Amino acid sequence: MTVKKDLKKRIRERQEKTGESYSTARMHVLNQAPAEAPAEAPKxxxxxxxxxxxxxxxxxxxxxxxxxxxxxxxxxxxxxxxxxxxxxxxxxxxxxxxxxxxxxxxxxxxxxxxxxxxxxxxxxxxxxxxxxxxxxxxxxxxxxxxxxxxxxxxxxxxxxxxxxxxxxxxxxxxxxxxxxxxxxxxxxxxxxxxxxxxxxxx
Incomplete structure (x- = not known):
């Protein structure tokens, strides 16, 4: 649950800075995830x-x-x-x-x-x-x-x-x-x- 809250917080922060839609901001935030995170096929x-x-x-x-x-x-x-x-x-x-x-x-x-x-x-x-x-x-x-x-x-x-x-x-x-x-x-x-x-x- 904490991971989800952190992700949403980072997405909202990016939205405020860039004016992007939630979906676009989410895509960019996920692309900036640490390299050691396991790669999943996009859903x-x-x-x-x-x-x-x-x-x-x-x-x-x-x-x-x-x-x-x-x-x-x-x-x-x-x-x-x-x-x-x-x-x-x-x-x-x-x-x-x-x-x-x-x-x-x-x-x-x-x-x-x-x-x-x-x-x-x-x-x-x-x-x-x-x-x-x-x-x-x-x-x-x-x-x-x-x-x-x-x-x-x-x-x-x-x-x-x-x-x-x-x-x-x-x-x-x-x-x-x-x-x-x-x-x-x-x-x-x-x-x-x-x-x-x-x-x-x-």
Whole structure:
């Protein structure tokens, strides 16, 4: 409990100095943790996600958007620009129809429990393909992986529409590494639902 209180205190202190949001300040404080502390895979949680909805709106796209803990904020705009470019360039492709309909055309992104069950199985196939180096859309069309050139190298970006029973589009941007690290949670349905609980900003 003392460790948690100390962490919150350090985060609040950084917020006061920098004017950052709680999530951003928390990320910086955690990155400054002593090197001897055991490294844990980043957890995708309400506190660790960073919202980039203003970028989505600036690119005339719809919905809220969030970055996973391992996704660089510097890549957010180039990744969203590339996503928009890919969706426009594949207007005749059924595989990207759902992402395009929701993000570009403003259709509601409502899912039912039946489609959530199908998504579960398709997520496993998508993870396998990602591990094998295959890029492209998932079978459901809710997830897309693509390459993005950055800092003289290439990053594999994965974007996914997080299932929302309210119909508000919620886009999650991460790296392939983020998604593959989270693969074990597919074996635990409760953990997956908790992982996909995004902050309700609107």
């Amino acid at each position: 995708v949680s309400q506190e660790s996600l960073r919202e980039v909805t203003l970028l989505v709106e600036a690119l005339e796209m719809k919905g809220q958007a969030f970055l996973t803990p391992g996704f660089s904020e510097a890549l957010a705009r180039p990744a969203l620009e590339r996503l928009r470019e890919l969706l426009l360039a594949t207007r005749d492709e059924p595989s990207t129809r759902w992402l395009r309909a929701v993000l570009l055309d403003g259709e509601p992104d409502a899912v039912d429990f039946g489609s959530l069950a199908r998504e579960w199985g398709e997520a496993r196939v998508f993870m396998r393909n990602l591990r094998l180096g295959l890029r492209g859309p998932s079978r459901s069309g809710r997830t897309l992986s693509f390459e993005l050139r950055a800092d003289g190298g290439t990053v594999t970006v994965v974007v996914t529409l997080v299932p929302s029973l309210k119909g508000t589009p919620k886009l999650l941007l991460g790296t392939a590494e983020d998604y593959l690290r989270a693969e074990q949670i597919l074996d635990n349905p409760l953990a997956l639902l908790q992982t996909l609980t995004l902050p309700d900003m609107r």
